[in-house]
Amino acid sequence: MSHQDITFSKEELERYSRHLIIPEFNIEGQRKLKASSVLVIGSGGLGSPLLLYLAAAGVGRIGIVDFDTVDASNLQRQVLFGVEDVGVSKAVAAEKRLASLNPHITIEVHDTMFTVDNARELVKQYDVVADGTDNFPTRYLVNDTCVLEDKVNVYASIFRFEGQASVFNELLADGTRGPNYRDLFPSPPPPGLVPSCAEGGVIGVLPGILGSIQALEVLKVISGVGDTLSGRLFLFDATAFSTRILKIRKNKNNPLNGENPTQTELINYDQFCGIGVPSEQLREVEEITVLDYDQWRKDGREHVLIDVREPYEYGIAEMGGTLIPLATVLESTDRIPKDIPVVVQCRSGSRSATAIRELEDTHGYTNLINLKGGILEWQEAVQPMLARY
Amino acid sequence: MATLIIPTPLRKFTGGESIYTASASTVKELLVALYTSHDGIKKHLFDDEGELRSFIRVYLGDEDINELEGVDTKLEDRDEVSIIPAIAGGSK
Numbered sequence: 001m002s003h004q005d006i007t008f009s010k011e012e013l014e015r016y017s018r019h020l021i022i023p024e025f026n027i028e029g030q031r032k033l034k035a036s037s038v039l040v041i042g043s044g045g046l047g048s049p050l051l052l053y054l055a056a057a058g059v060g061r062i063g064i065v066d067f068d069t070v071d072a073s074n075l076q077r078q079v080l081f082g083v084e085d086v087g088v089s090k091a092v093a094a095e096k097r098l099a100s101l102n103p104h105i106t107i108e109v110h111d112t113m114f115t116v117d118n119a120r121e122l123v124k125q126y127d128v129v130a131d132g133t134d135n136f137p138t139r140y141l142v143n144d145t146c147v148l149e150d151k152v153n154v155y156a157s158i159f160r161f162e163g164q165a166s167v168f169n170e171l172l173a174d175g176t177r178g179p180n181y182r183d184l185f186p187s188p189p190p191p192g193l194v195p196s197c198a199e200g201g202v203i204g205v206l207p208g209i210l211g212s213i214q215a216l217e218v219l220k221v222i223s224g225v226g227d228t229l230s231g232r233l234f235l236f237d238a239t240a241f242s243t244r245i246l247k248i249r250k251n252k253n254n255p256l257n258g259e260n261p262t263q264t265e266l267i268n269y270d271q272f273c274g275i276g277v278p279s280e281q282l283r284e285v286e287e288i289t290v291l292d293y294d295q296w297r298k299d300g301r302e303h304v305l306i307d308v309r310e311p312y313e314y315g316i317a318e319m320g321g322t323l324i325p326l327a328t329v330l331e332s333t334d335r336i337p338k339d340i341p342v343v344v345q346c347r348s349g350s351r352s353a354t355a356i357r358e359l360e361d362t363h364g365y366t367n368l369i370n371l372k373g374g375i376l377e378w379q380e381a382v383q384p385m386l387a388r389y
Numbered sequence: 390m391a392t393l394i395i396p397t398p399l400r401k402f403t404g405g406e407s408i409y410t411a412s413a414s415t416v417k418e419l420l421v422a423l424y425t426s427h428d429g430i431k432k433h434l435f436d437d438e439g440e441l442r443s444f445i446r447v448y449l450g451d452e453d454i455n456e457l458e459g460v461d462t463k464l465e466d467r468d469e470v471s472i473i474p475a476i477a478g479g480s481k
Contacts (some may be wrong), residue, residue: 045478108442136477159476162397185475202478218392237397240407246473250420 003028003035011174012104016205018057022281029223030058036222037061039126041142043094044068044097045207046132046156046214048080052131053215055098059222061106062098062108063126066090067113073389077204116266130154132212136188143168143181144266144359147256155181155271161203161238163210167217167247170230178230183251189276189297206238207339256379287372294382308355309375313347317386319378320366321345329355333363345371345378347389391419391464392425394471402430416447419470434472444475 008030015020016030038059038124040047043250068265070085072077084221091111098107110122114133123145131142131153136344139157142332146169152299153168168180213234220228236384249260255263270386307314307321307330316324324332326346336342336359349372356368371378379386393409400407413419424431436442439476448471454462466469 035473040454134478136475139477156475158478160397162476164473164476167480184442184446187443188475189442233472237407237469244451244471246471247456249453249456 006031006034008034009104012058015102015104021038025223029225029229032223033058033219035058036128037063037126038128038222038364039065039123040130040132040384041138042132042134043078043080043090044074044132044134045077045158045202045340046211047094048078049131049208049343050130050215050218051094051098051209052101053078053142053212054218055102055105055107055213058102058105058217058374059217061108061126062109063092063108063122064091064094065110065112065114065139066094067111068199077202077207079208092316114141116141116269118150119266123151123213125148126151128152128199128218129156130210130216130218132156137273137275139181140267140272141269142190144256144263147177147180148181150177150263152221153180154214154221156214158200158202158206163208163236164238165210165217166232167168167212167221167228167235168232170221170228172230177257179248179250180254180256182254182256184233184248184252186253186255188273201266203238208237209236209238247264257355282353285353285360285370286368286369287349288343289372290378290381293371293378301341303343305339306336306342306344306355307375308344308346308352313389316389317375317379319345319375319383319386326351326355332357333359336365338365338367341367343369343371345374347374348376349374390466391470393419393423394469396472396474397432398474398476399433399472401426402433402462413464415464416449416462416470418452419464420446420447420460430439436451446473447474 001359019025019028019030036059038054040051040062043051043064055177070088070089070090072086075081078096080097084312089111095107096318112118119141125244129142129146129151131139133139133142143153152170155168156163156165170178172178217228220226231248233246233248252259255261305321307318307323308326308329322335324335344352344356349370353370356370359365359368376388379388390410391413395403395407395409403409409423411419413422420434424434434442437448441447449457449462450469
């Protein structure tokens with residue numbers, strides 16, 4: 001149905017009246033919203049304000065892709081959800097909230113992971129895509145799918161106090177497409193170089209700000225009102241409260257739509273991002289399971305437990321270890337014995353393995369054992385009263 | 390003196406500082422000055438061949454240095470250079 005054929009009920013006209021009286025937007029803009037469809041990928045920190053505003057504004061059909069369930073640690077910023085939703089599918093909880101917010105629109109739930117196998121089929125069904133995901137493989141998958149399917153990708157990303165937003169692959173007046181994520185960052189950082197929100201943290205309001213900017217840009221893309229962020233990267237640093245807008249140019253070497261495209265299909269994005277690829281320089285370290293370690297403690301076996309996390313993590317949950325943050329282990333060897341077994345522990349077992357390799361390489365330790373799965377696994381299997389983070 | 394804006398993921402190498410200033414006549418001189426005075430940051434900026442990493446962009450003002458003269462882009466007093474990293478957070 002063309003947007004000219006769209007009609008509104010009395011209730012809808014009253015609901016959207018603050019849009020209708022904006023001269024540049026008016027009923028024409030509202031018709032375009034009602035006639036349009038948006039796929040929101042990820043209903044978390046960015047997805048929460050995005051979905052709330054798109055639904056409130058009257059986007060006719062909204063798809064939600066999320067495979068996750070609501071966790072108590074989400075509520076600090078994911079304002080779509082309440083305490084009663086903890087443990088419930090995010091997509092399902094989001095649908096319930098949005099349906100109560102605006103009964104005049106259609107919500108479609110895709111309670112699944114966004115993968116290479118379903119990406120094109122899902123994106124095809126919508127006019128615009130909004131990327132509210134949280135990891136590099138999915139971000140490149142969203143970008144590439146949108147380029148291959150000729151869809152606009154409204155992008156935002158956050159880290160601690162810093163946010164980025166742009167509009168990728170927008171259809172321009174001359175018939176060409178604007179820059180996409182691959183023009184900005186041809187390939188991602190290797191795993192571990194940039195921590196995720198789960199590891200690096202994020203201030204609760206920041207996704208609200210960036211997700212709202214995304215919602216605004218979606219409305220502009222659909223209505224054609226104003227100049228979008230196509231070809232520009234918006235940056236926000238909340239600590240200094242500084243904002244910048246930088247130019248994004250098309251890169252002639254873009255593998256999707258540069259001068260000599262080499263990629264005409266989706267690829268393996270985990271591999272592209274170096275995930276699950278065995279790294280030669282990372283040798284195995286000796287490990288102990290949390291259950292075996294629990295038995296050690298019950299048996300009163302002589303050992304030392306070293307916790308290589310940061311002090312602020314120790315403050316959330318600890319298991320009695322000596323706190324020596326990873327960055328300081330090499331200077332703290334006087335506190336790490338060589339003559340009795342030393343169990344090394346962190347949040348999930350990755351930093352402690354790094355600490356062991358560094359100590360073995362530089363100080364010749366041979367008695368270090370990694371606690372597999374870290375304090376998260378310990379909490380799950382042994383000490384459920386500890387807080388998870 | 391030119392100013393270099395350090396993004397959040399790299400601030401752990403600058404003691405939390407978001408701004409680094411040095412006298413430098415090119416972008417490269419400024420980046421070299423940064424990594425010679427801050428351990429650990431170099432590998433986040435340059436690969437083994439000495440090329441800028443593909444997951445960061447360097448800007449002079451609002452323009453990508455690749456549109457200018459790359460790392461050889463000349464700097465003037467009070468120029469503002471930014472390192473822009475790929476970040477992915479948003480959902481979890």
